[in-house]
Amino acid sequence: MIKTFKIKQxxxxxxxxxxxIIIAAASIAIMTGVTKAKAQLTSIHLEEKAYDxxxxxxxxxxxxxxxxxxxxxxxxxxxxxxxxxxxxDNNHVVxxxxxxxxxxxxxGSTAAKHFILSTKISWxxxxxxxxxxxxxxxxVKQIEYNL
Numbered sequence: 001m002i003k004t005f006k007i008k009q010x011x012x013x014x015x016x017x018x019x020x021i022i023i024a025a026a027s028i029a030i031m032t033g034v035t036k037a038k039a040q041l042t043s044i045h046l047e048e049k050a051y052d053x054x055x056x057x058x059x060x061x062x063x064x065x066x067x068x069x070x071x072x073x074x075x076x077x078x079x080x081x082x083x084x085x086x087x088x089d090n091n092h093v094v095x096x097x098x099x100x101x102x103x104x105x106x107x108g109s110t111a112a113k114h115f116i117l118s119t120k121i122s123w124x125x126x127x128x129x130x131x132x133x134x135x136x137x138x139x140v141k142q143i144e145y146n147l
Contacts, residue, residue, distance in 0.1 A: 042085070043127040049084040050095050050136055054121040057097045058138045065115050065142040070102055084123055095123040105141055113144045 057080070064070050078099055085093035100118040122135035 039127040039129075043125055046084050046093060046123065046125055046127070047134070047136075050121050050123060050134075053082045053084065053095055053097060054119060054136055054138060057099075057121070058117065058119045058140060061099055061102070061117055061119065062140065062142045065102065065117065066145050068144050068146065070115070082121075093123055093125070095121045097121050113146075114141050115144065116141055 061070075080097045082095045082097060083092050084095045087093075098120050100120075103116050105114045105116050117140050118137065119140075120135060120137040122133065125132045125134050
């Protein structure tokens, strides 16, 4: 009598299902991390764009003060809009630039005429799925130059 041996090759159905479940769980964890990282990077990008816009806006008003182009008519609050992030669905993130009254500073021991300027930008960050109001503000003193 000749004995024959059957050699089992391959994986069982249970082994394949367990490996598919492990790979699916790892994929879900990786995709969740990627989504959160992308939202964080978008939020950082918005803050950088807001900083640049506020810096440029502040420099514009500092130049107007320095060149003595700010009269009584310019002492009221102003509001301008700037697009911080363009989206393909036309749901852009818009920042609102504003400045408060430009007030003369105290001269103290110097004869130089200077002004106090306050500028601000505010926007709504929806990077994480919820609306978060964010803002940034600059307070600066600027000397008026008489040429």
